[in-house]
Amino acid sequence: MRLDRPIGILLLLWPTLIALWLATNGNPSLHIVLIFCSGVIVMRSAGCVINDYADYNLDAHVNRTKNRPLASKQITPKSALSLFIALLIIAFVIALQLNLNTIVLAIIAVFLATIYPFMKRITGYPQLVLGIAFAWSIPMAYMQVTGKLTQETWIVFASVVAWVIAYDTQYAMADKSDDLKIGIKSTAISFGNYDKFMIGALQLLCLMGFFYVGIVKNFNYIFYLMLGFASILIIYQQWLIKDRLPERCMAAFINNNYFGVVIFLGIVCG
DSSP: OOTTSTHHHHHHHHHHHHHHHHHTTSOOOHHHHHHHHHHHHHHHHHHHHHHHHHHHHHHTTSTTTTTSTTTTTSSOHHHHHHHHHHHHHHHHHHHTTSOHHHHHHHHHHHHHHHHHHHHTTTOSOHHHHHHHHHHTHHHHHHHHHHSSOOHHHHHHHHHHHHHHHHHHHHHHHHTHHHHHHHTOOOHHHHTGGGHHHHHHHHHHHHHHHHHHHHHHHTOOHHHHHHHHHHHHHHHHHHHHTTTOOHHHHHHHHHHHHHHHHHHHHHHHHO
């Protein structure tokens, strides 16, 4: 479940909170925030479990992942599947507190989380599936709060998808040499020598999307200052990945937590 390494939970949490604040015009109820935060923790944990289940034979051949519980045979695949099912049951109980349309979207979220690990064997762009999965809390939040999915919903959704593809490409850059050996596909491989350019372009699209939302919402100058700070973080990440060194690519990936914090605070203060 990787609860000892909460970066994945945080990267899923910021888009969720952003959507809740935008959908409610800055005034979400504590009850809804707690429901969605609980869902983030449970579904991210379930995603980690099914990912490790799908990759346990491959993880054993990658230095960074060879000591994971399944890869190192500390637990059995059957135990992992049991845990995955248990987490889905918990997630379903949480989702029952939402309206019917949002529950339907939650079922789609489970499907996306389940298929993502297997996309790394099928397509050279599995990060796109991950982006959709990580951004799916956005239409869920809007549907729960407003009862509809507007143009604003999909602009925020597309912005977050672009952001997720960018940072998970950074993550994949750290594993690129191992992935090439064992046959795992990723955007880090598919983008080739254009990987840094594509990451920057996707991050720019993300910023442009939020800039547009800021105009529509008539946010104040603080929001735009925070967007400027987020731009500086993007430049810093480009500096980190300039030589494609695995440890620096991983540092760039982790830095995206601060990017999410900055965008969220900009919306809260805007």
